[in-house]
Amino acid sequence: MAKTIRIGTRDSELALWQANMVQKKLTNLGYDTKLVPVKSTGDLVLDTPLYELGITGIFTKTLDVAMLNGEVDIAVHSMKDVPTALPKGIVEATVLERANVQDILVHKGLGFLEADGVIATGSLRRKAQWLHKYPKHDVVDLRGNVNTRMQKLTDNHWNGAIFAAAGLERINLKPENYITLDWMIPAPAQGAMLVVAKEEDMFCLEALANLNHEASEICVHIEREFLRELEGGCTAPIGALAQIVENTIQFKGALFSLDGKHKIEISEEVSIDDAASFGKRCAQKVLNNGGRELMKEIKLNLK
Known part of the structure; x- marks a missing residue:
């Protein structure tokens, strides 16, 4: 029997864009769908660096609970935010075709690169790679969804902030004043979207199998x-x-x-x-x- 697929998503602009993309693809295949936005702990607690919160899957945990409680049928994630071990009963259902994998620096002028500078990022990976290349710079913590982080960059005296190119491109937020950090190795699965479902939900698993992009799936799994x-x-x-x-x-x-x-x-x-x-x-x-x-x-x- 056909059912309405309830699509769980965070409620940020980027997360909603991603969920809407999945919704359109499922609708085009003839499925009935409904978006169910929720706010994650990672979005609510913005004054503490992610690693200090001590939780893996800080952006996915709320959706996992909603799915296991039967409030949503599937959940759409930026795959780089998803822990490598999924909760019991939840499985990967599809990996969509990957977007831009690279990190970019949104800046206020590049003169600081050869002098003192302050860069903002909430990622230990980005911080470590930036300090490896620019050991004299300071790196400050930056949290929030992409819109919030862009506003914080404007409001502070930082020289720049590091973002995933894919996120800014998806919601048309990439400004002119950026450079691609082609020397920075991206996060595992950066630029990829993952949709998860309950292990026993064959209806949703069969529906989502139609959206899988095999080459992207192979690469992100490695x-x-x-x-x-x-x-x-x-x-x-x-x-x-x-x-x-x-x-x-x-x-x-x-x-x-x-x-x-x-x-x-x-x-x-x-x-x-x-x-x-x-x-x-x-x-x-x-x-x-x-x-x-x-x-x-x-x-x-x-x-």
């Missing part, structure tokens, strides 16, 4: 496998990017110390036929190259 093997959760300074070039998967990953001084990087490629456990194998090489000790140090400093 990146998240790399993250999971390093035991980074959503907080450690870990970057990962897998890309398919013809029949080859090219992978680049890195683990940084919190202050950006230490970097353990890996660059590997493999045939697409040998993609199974590729992310795990890359992570093991990082762990065996000093990463195990670095992860212990990071966890100790984040307690």
Whole structure:
């Protein structure tokens, strides 16, 4: 029997844009849908850095609870916000075609790059990579949805702030005064959207299977496998990017110390036929190259 698919989403402009995109795709396939916006803990608590909240999945937990309580049928997420281990009973239903993977710097002029500067970001990954390249700069915490963060940049005397290009592009918020940080390794699954559903909900799982983009799914799963093997959760300074070039998967990953001084990087490629456990194998090489000790140090400093 057909049913109305209730789509759970955060209530920020970007999250609603993503949920609306999924809704349109399902509607075009003939499904009845309804958006159910909720506010997450990550949106409500803006005065504490994410890593200090001590919760993995801070932006997804509220939607997980709503789904398990039967209030929504599916949930749409920015995949980079989703913990590598999903709650029991919830499964990945579809990965949509990936958008721009890169980070960008929205700035007020670039003269500061070779002098003193203050950059804003709420991401340990971005902070560590920025300090690795610009060790004399200060990095301040920046929280909130993309609209809030853009306004905070305007209101403060910072030189710039780092954003995911995809988020700003999706809601037409990318300004002219930006540069692409092509040297910065993105977060695992950055630019990808994930839709989850309950494991036993075959109606929704079959509906969402129609939206899956296989190449994007392969790449983000390699990146998240790399993250999971390093035991980074959503907080450690870990970057990962897998890309398919013809029949080859090219992978680049890195683990940084919190202050950006230490970097353990890996660059590997493999045939697409040998993609199974590729992310795990890359992570093991990082762990065996000093990463195990670095992860212990990071966890100790984040307690």
